[in-house]
Amino acid sequence: RKEVEQDPGPFNVPEGATVAFNCTYSNSASQSFFWYRQDCRKEPKLLMSVYSSGNEDGRFTAQLNRASQYISLLIRDSKLSDSATYLCVVNSVSGGSNYKLTFGKGTLLTVNP
Amino acid sequence: GAGVSQTPSNKVTEKGKYVELRCDPISGHTALYWYRQSLGQGPEFLIYFQGTGAADDSGLPNDRFFAVRPEGSVSTLKIQRTERGDSAVYLCASSDRTGEASYNEQFFGPGTRLTVL
Numbered sequence: 001r002k003e004v005e006q007d008p009g010p011f012n013v014p015e016g017a018t019v020a021f022n023c024t025y026s027n028s029a030s031q032s033f034f035w036y037r038q039d040c041r042k043e044p045k046l047l048m049s050v051y052s053s054g055n056e057d058g059r060f061t062a063q064l065n066r067a068s069q070y071i072s073l074l075i076r077d078s079k080l081s082d083s084a085t086y087l088c089v090v091n092s093v094s095g096g097s098n099y100k101l102t103f104g105k106g107t108l109l110t111v112n113p
Numbered sequence: 114g115a116g117v118s119q120t121p122s123n124k125v126t127e128k129g130k131y132v133e134l135r136c137d138p139i140s141g142h143t144a145l146y147w148y149r150q151s152l153g154q155g156p157e158f159l160i161y162f163q164g165t166g167a168a169d170d171s172g173l174p175n176d177r178f179f180a181v182r183p184e185g186s187v188s189t190l191k192i193q194r195t196e197r198g199d200s201a202v203y204l205c206a207s208s209d210r211t212g213e214a215s216y217n218e219q220f221f222g223p224g225t226r227l228t229v230l
Contacts, residue, residue, distance in 0.1 A: 004155075043204060043221035044156065087155050099144065099208070100169070101219060103155030 002104075003027055006088045009107035017078050021107050023071040023088030032091040033064050035073045037084045038106065044087055047073075078111045085109070115139070117222030119205050125228045126195055134190040134225045138207030145188050146219060147180055148204040156204055162188060195229045202226050 006023045013019050021035075033050040048055065050062040050071055061074040071088055088104040118137040126132050138145050143164055148156035158172040162182045170180070177195075182188040192199055206219040 043223050045221070046218055089155075099146070099161055099217075099219075100158055101146075101148075101156075102158070105153065105155050 003102045004088055004090050004104040006086075006104035007107050008105070009109070011107060011109045012112060013078055013109070014112050015078060015080060017111075018074065018076050019078055019109060020075075021073040021086050021088070021109075023073075023104055025069050025071065025088075025090045025102075027090065027092055027102075028069065030069075030090045030092045033071050034089040034091070034101075035060075035062060035071075036087040036089050036103070038087055039084045044103075047086070075109075078109075080111050080113060083109055083111045117205055117207050117220055119203075119222040119225050121225060122223065123226045123228075125230065127230050128195060128197060130195050130229075132192050132195055132227065134192075134203050134227070136188045136190070136205030136207075136222060138186065138188070138205070139220055142207035142209060142220075143185065144208045144217070144219075145182060146206040146208075147188070147190050148206065148221075150202045150204055150224070152201075159190075192227075195227075197229050200227055200229045 004025050011019055035047040036044040037047045038044040048057050048062050050064045052064050054063045059076045063072045085106040085108045087106045090102045092100055120135045145162040147159040149159055150156040160180050161169040165182055165185045177193045180190045202224040204224045205222045208217040208219045
């Protein structure tokens with residue numbers, strides 16, 4: 001089983017739609033959780049961190065369920081500019097340091113006019 | 114300020130050749146990471162430097178891969194006897210010093226696209 005698994009996608013949605021991405025992780029020792037965004041042929045960039053209490057940033061809402069080892073990202077009122085690959089990322093403590101990122105394969109989102 | 118820079122942006126080489134990929138981290142960042150991203154996959158961890166030393170090289174696939182950071186700033190990823198399977202985008206990231214209790218955001222460079230013919 002892969003350490004981080006995401007919806008395979010791709011997702012094609014019209015502008016204004018709500019879209020949800022799901023992700024599961026296998027390492028129960030994982031400490032920090034993130035969603036990264038990667039535009040075509042560009043580097044990944046941090047979109048938002050994910051907390052157990054859930055967190056929201058404008059149109060984006062992230063949720064974490066530690067018991068189920070499940071992470072989600074919801075995008076409301078999607079825009080053309082949201083088109084990108086969304087990467088679920090988990091960070092595990094290793095050797096006393098909190099640095100090692102494990103990425104999912106990513107889910108491609110295309111928002112259509 | 115300036116972000117992470119990587120050179121070259123593209124490298125085409127022949128099977129069996131030696132290549133060097135360079136990473137210039139954000140000024141003042143003591144932690145530096147190399148990842149490899151194959152087509153259709155997420156980035157995979159290769160190696161982590163804290164200062165000049167490789168604190169974790171567990172992600173390097175085999176002994177053809179080696180990385181250095183002699184002065185604690187610029188890093189070079191070296192691949193010997195390249196194989197077609199080494200073709201991928203090699204991403205470098207840097208962050209403030211990592212700690213036990215907190216995660217410091219990793220900022221990625223644009224990557225080097227390596228193609229081995």
